[in-house]
Amino acid sequence: MRSLLVSFLALTVATPALAQTVPAISVDTLKTVTEVLSSDAFEGRAPTTAGEEKTIDYLIKRFSAAGLKPGNKGQWTQDVPMVELTAKNVTPFTATGGKAPVTFNYRTDMVVGTYRVVPQVSLKDSDLVFVGYGINAPEKGWNDYAGLDVKGKTVVILVNDPDWEVKEAGAAAGPFEGRAMTYYGRWTYKFEEAARQGAAGAIIVHDTAPAAYGWSVVQSSWTGPQYGLDEAGNHMDQSQVIGWIQLPKAKELFAAAGKDFDQLSAAAKQKGFRAVPLGLKLSGSFSNDIKRSTSKNVVAVLPGTQAPDEVVLYSAHWDHLGRCDAVDGDDICNGAADNATGTAGLVAMAEAFAKAGPARRSVAFVAVTAEESGLLGSRYYAENPVYPLGKTVGGVNMDVLNVLGATKDFEITGAGKSELEDMVKPLLAAQGRRVSPESAPQAGGYYRSDHFSFAKLGVPMLSAGSGEDLVNGGVLAGKAAAKDYNVKRYHGPKDEYDPNWNWDGALQDMTIYYQLGRQLADGTMWPNWYPTAEFKAIRDASRQETK
Structure with missing residues (x-):
């Protein structure tokens, strides 16, 4: 095990831009911040709760102690207006009109909610329609809603996108990039698309693999509680x-309609698939407790x-x-790995930058709220930036650090999109590590974090x-370790701090993150997206606006 506090690593890495002496990343900070934030006293750090107040206070103290400045015009925080909806009095939803009624019990068979800020929600005899993967992608010539009017109806949708089972990934592997999930699979x-089509209800069929x-x-x-802006x-x-329904219940639903779920699911993978009315009607209701409040992003700057x-x-x-x-x-989802570790990484990174001294450019450290509710805090910051996005050079997002030990490889989520990848590769080579393909591209990790x-x-x-x-x-x-975490701890009460975690892999990665950020901060480069990336045009426009 490495020493917890070493003044500087004897590590100088030659890069095309500069040679860097990398300050030590404090393992003590990584351990302490993770343990504190994931303790029961913070009650799982849900937005707008007492757990948030403790979290925000703690992060401000750590950033201040590291020598950073308040990053939002003299303030440490950015207000994020939130509305919290908590469903109650959920009646079992029932589908009628088939061979036999199909009842969905809340939590065990089905979960339901709404984005609408209303006290009462009720569906009454809403026609059920199977719309395959629920995708409308004109650029791919794919429209699961073609010729269909779903106003007032409830659509049943498959998770992921049509070619998720293809072994290869990339544009040549299928219309939706093969095994790698596109945003259409999220x-x-x-x-969002069901709402654009006017559907009264939208239910996704849960299947563990896709x-x-x-x-x-x-x-x-x-x-x-469910949160929205x-x-x-x-x-x-x-x-x-x-909402979502369990796979066995979906099969029961289709059987009641006289349909074969597996057969229709296979058909939905083919271009030209047309939606299938099930001849059933869905009914159910629930009420909402509504609470408006303000959550906070923490913004610190060097x-x-x-x-x-x-x-x-x-x-993070x-x-x-x-x-x-x-x-x-x-009943406390402590979120130790996800994402007390990443937040601890943010604090440790701030300490490392402050110890090394200011760079040519400013470096901002933003701890965002409500990622678990749909990236709400980062979305709010991006749409209401403290620092103009056209003047934001680029950066690193940290969501779950490696606490399993050192690795020989490094995975880039959504590889093939930006020039940051070119900057990272020589840094990895200096560590004797290689870039590996994503281990689970079908999970759509690129679209799941801030x-x-x-x-x-x-x-x-x-x-x-x-x-x-x-x-x-x-x-x-x-x-084996990844599977164990995903099955036993991810988004559950067992994601708790373990003093026996091995932080060597986190240190490897944090060193890469530091080197990349320091190059950007000390340099004059403006990394862009590759020409094929879907984000390049908006980047070019935002940069042009600031020139």
Whole structure:
């Protein structure tokens, strides 16, 4: 095990830009901040709770002690207006009109909610329609809603996108990039498109393999308080009901309609698929407790010496699920790995930059709220930036650090998108590590964390970290550990701090993150997206506006 506090690593890395002496990343900070934030006293760090207040106070104290300045015009925080909806009195939803009624019990068979800020939600005899993957992609010549009017109806949707089972990834592997999930495969997109089509209800069929997580994750994430940004119009342009159903219940539903679920699912993978009315009607209701409040992003900055208006950005989400469905009597989803570790990484990175001294450009450290509720805090920052996005050079998002030990490889989430990847490769080579393909591209990781909020508005952000090839144990051990976490701890009460964690892999990755950020902060380069990336045009436009 490495020494906890070493003044400087004897590590100088030659890069095309400069030679860097890398300050030590404090393992003590990583351990302490993770342990504190994931303790029961913080109650799972749900936004707008007492756990948030403790979290914000603690982060401000740590950033201040590190020598950083308040980053939002003299303030440490940015207000994020939130509305909290908590479903109650949920009646079992029932589908009628088929061979036999199909009843969906709340939590065990189905979870339901709404984006609409209304006290009462009710569906009455809403026609059910199977719309395959629920995708409308004109550029691909694909429209699962073609010739269909779903106003007042409830659409049933498959998770992921049509070619998720293809072994290869990339544009040549299928219309939706093969095994790598596109944004069309994300549940957020499916609800957005259903609303654009006018659907009264939108229900996704949960299947563990294409979803990349089990039903317990859906259950813990979609019950209890649900958060949205408090915006004009109360989200009345959204569907009345959104939710998920278990796969066996979906098969029961289709059987009641005289349909074969597996057969229709296979048909939905083919271009030209047309939606299938099920001949059933869905009914159910629930009420909402509505609470308007303000959550907070924490913004700290190390001002630049020569170009302080140009900003390098590090981000991590501080929030987790708070109180959740109990496991073995424990109802606190502590979120130790996800994402107390990443937040600890943000603090440790701030300390390292401050110890090394100010850079040419400013470096901002933003701990965002409500990632678990749909990237809300980062979305709010990106749409209401403290530092103009056209002046934001790029940066790194940290979401779950490696606590399993050193690895021989490094995975770049959504590889093939930005020039930041070119900057990272020589840094990895200096560590004797290689870039590996994403181990689970079908999980759609690129669209599931806060870097996406910045990317879709043009800012190149690296989302990357240790691969599965552990120095001790190899790929088999790495895959086993990842599976164990996803099945037993992810988004559940068992994601708790472990004093026996091995932080060597986190240190490897944090060194890369530091070197990349320092190059950007001390240099004059403006990394862009590759010409094929969907975000390049908006980046070019935002840069042009600032020139």
